[in-house]
Amino acid sequence: MNTTIGVTLNVIASFLFASMFAYTSLLTNLNGEEIFGWRMLLTFPCLTVFIITRGYWGQIVTICQRLTQSIMFVVTRIFSAAMLSFQLWLFVWAPGNGHGLSVSLGYFIMPLTMVLIGKIAFQDRMTGYQKVACFSALLGILYQIGFSENIAWPTLAVGLGYPVYFWLRRKTDTNNIGGLWVDMVLSLPISIIFIYSGGEITSDILGNIDTLWLVIGLGVLSASALTFQALSGPHLNLTLFGLLVYVEPALLLVVALILGEEIKASEWPTYLAIWFSVFLLIVEGVTSLGINNKFRRRKNMHI
Template sequence: MYKGILLSLSASCLFGLVYYYPVFLKPLSVIDIFCWRLLMSFPAIALLVCIERQWQTIIDLFKRIYHQPLFLFALIFSALLLSVQMLLFVWAPLSGKALSTSLGYFMLPLTMVICGRIFYKERFSFLQKIAVLLAFIGVAIEVYITGAFSWETAVICLGYPIYFMFRRYMKIDGIAGTFSDFFFLALGCLIYFIIQYDSQKVIDDIVHFHLFIPLLGIITAIAFAAYFSASKLLPLGIFGLLGYVEPILLVVVSLVFLHESISSEHMISYGLIWGAVLVLIVEGTVYSIRNFKRRRVR
């Protein structure tokens, strides 16, 4: 279990590093950084598939295109949904919106719980009801203060549930779905480079960022490898709890390294939302401890 915890924490730390990484690639545009990340990451994702010996699941996924041609559009749409999130992940640190974007990752577990209740008729536990109430009050205060809820926060906390529900509905699962998303995104990025770049521009980027561009793909691949390995080694409850480490690190990156700050008028709303997440963490911890005790008894 300790190995799984270490791998999960390592993945969160690496994703936190990737959040700050666009700063190293200035003055490249957001689209350029996004495309370089995808093109450098895809070979590493393919290598991960080889290591995990998951090629058969990839083959089965693409066989569905032959039998169901319209399934191709489902795969492309899934990739497009992910591209919105990945573009925002690159754009936010460069645009002074890292903190509001990280708040979206804090709210994501709550919106997933709410979507489970609405679309899959899952029941709220007592603590989940408290968490949803706190988050609702926090969002209401934020809307009252600012006149609108941050669109960056909304895109993260609402966009990811749509992405996951769509993948679930279309049965685009696991590492095969991740490979498919990265494949179509990398293909789109390659087309963008062919249209917008010339050979000299590619050479200039690589010369100026000869270390940072390849390292971006390596870090992304190691993060995904650690994440998938941890998911296999840890009980689901503990793995879910450790998922809260990443948004905490994103807030740290936003405040400490990107020098953003939380104004006093936002402290109450942010505090309520973070309090809601803390309630979910408490519930998850209790659930994990109970499951661990039951396994020991058996």
Template structure:
């Protein structure tokens, strides 16, 4: 059975969990922006600890996740040097997790959202350069259209904001490294969080709210404690749903639904008080056209022969 001929009930579940994951990531982004008086580092620490705890409760009940964990353990046991490369991957994803918390607290949510809009295109280029993927005519047109939007943004804003660059350039490096190492699984992500656990605990201990949430009075007080805790739990659930969607959906449909998240992040950014002028149409318009072309190409390439 090909990815393009999955049973309707499986595809339906895949769509539901993909949309659920995108919604949870947007909720995390919103909660982080509504925690005045909290530092991104402390929120990051709680997210690492609680996301790891949540995954520890979920993974044992997923047969494919248990198989991935066993395979990962065998590989690391045979090649202990993989731990060093895993630490590099953990460092790369740590930057992204921290930035996702920092941006909405510092009026940079739109910059991060723009980075997520560019990410699919930067992943296409990464596949071309690191894995010799061939670019179809539609993919070349998509890259060109995205280039128009990027150039316009760079000219009007005096250059791309550094959070945008961290997302659209940093994530491809992270994903390429994971693919090269064979660490492309939810179990591997849990392993990366395990490596980040000491750092997460440190940020919690030195943070103003401490381990038990002491010092929770004032802005972002007791309500902020629950917000920070929910970010960690929702992060674990979102990653589990995201991986389930990748297994249940055809690649083209999975990619298409992945574009729901940056749209939601832009909505969250506007809700938090940032604004877009009319000139943004010349930035986001070509980007949306590029994403549309990318979806069409993915749909065509995933069709079974003879369809």
């Protein structure tokens, strides 16, 4: 396991995802549905090639076999694909519609929500750091609801929706890249419908050549980000991978500010509470990483 390579690949992936977040603002001729459709259509073949060349096709075969054995499993896959589609659509729709900050805040909240779901649904043990972090985030959200009388729906959609999606994948034993591929296959029909219903490019390809190149660039960014993220996994332990989760929302926050959004005065207590929660989880992760490395060095010395 080469940690340096893993960190580098993961950080590159985060920068690529953030670049895609900003890149969507260039596609002014397309609505969010069309951008989502093209992203899915262009990313899917790249993901397929990656799975085949890296030897993950067996995961897909197993899932397809299960689809023929259980109607309930089919239902969960359709629901999972719908949730993934919504999240990917929201990611490309938000920057051009003034919700970039809301989505970035949702990504900050997401790991905290996943800790709670792990505790409730899978009886995962919560550490002291995690308990304080979740309590701080809860106070921030309650403040936003109580004093500002609202919290942006994209924040809740990401902060609550994505953890439910990952919970379902873990519950159905499809929490792997093969499960992602199946979800994308089931999402392709709606992606194609979005592309043709918008018709911005398909109706006149030659007349929209500049937009076509921009769309191809979006596909390259999306596929590259997904590939770098997947390649980083084998080089990282769970603690370090969890810490790197926070790089992407931090970059998304910067992108949203660059695009002209701003944090309102009434929203600062919520952001500070959630950033404090994130800080606690980072401290816990760094501490855990240091202890594990120290244990390995001692073990190697004894060997």
